[in-house]
Amino acid sequence: MSLNMTTTIPFYKMVASGNDFIVIDNREQILRDPVSFAKRVCPRHSGVGADGLLLYEKSSRADFKMRIINSDGSEAEACGNGFRCIARYAVEKHGAASKFRFESQSGVIRAEINGAKIRVQLARTKDYRERREISVLGNRLHYSFINTGVPHTVIFVEGISKIDVAALGRAVRHDQAFKPKGTNVNFVEIKGEKDILVRTYERGVEGETLACGTGSTASAIVSTLMGYTKPPVNVKTSGGEILKIDFQVTGTRVWDVYLEGEAQFVYEGTIS
Secondary structure, three states: OOOOOOOOEEEEEEEEOOEEEEEEEOOOOOOOOHHHHHHHHOOOOOOOOOOEEEEEEOOOOOOEEEEEEEOOOOEEOOOHHHHHHHHHHHHHHHOOOOEEEEEEOOEEEEEEEEOOEEEEEOOOOEEEEEEEEEEEOOEEEEEEEEEOOOEEEEEEOOOHHHOOHHHHHHHHHOOHHHOOOOOEEEEEEEEEOOEEEEEEEEOOOOEEEOOOHHHHHHHHHHHHHOOOOOOOEEEEOOOOOEEEEEEEEEOOEEEEEEEEEEOEEEEEEEEO
């Protein structure tokens, strides 16, 4: 069991760009089975409702450690929107300084807070693959792939509002080309040298989310590597918020990747 049923656990509900999370102080390991806990509390009709669970834990490498448990119980290496939420949580609820470092499965993340605006430096990108092709659901799709802490496929489209993100995203996410772990899937429309639109099918959530921080980052970087944009890139998400992605690039080498956007507290409560 994840906890003794008489235990009362305080939590915060937070949101960044429409991506919502349950945030819990787990420094004393009150959640011994966070996978089962996430599966129980994240469903929207029978639980608190969230895309995932963020755990604030002790770290020997940085100011604290963050774990990300998706709503299906899988553990994610990185989540840009989750990074921003946990950063604001650390400052406002645990007295962290305006600049600090925290541990994640994708590496140590640097964060800087200025009110509701949070800027986080993401892990260095890897595994870039350009202009590949797959066939799903009778469609031949051209894609590029990059890992921005988690794997992301980027597909450029026109008329992004008409794309069946649920069906196409699910088919690509499970395609043989991305076995065994699968991929997140981003549909991107170029609006200008500094602006793109993105819709993302998220692995672990298993559906379209209102925003994905690492997906927005992957989309901005791939757009630049393919010559469509120049950093910093403004990414308009499905939820309407604009995320700012900045980075340095030479050829296909990308470094100093930063994601900037807001994070908000929605409410606090207890779970018994």
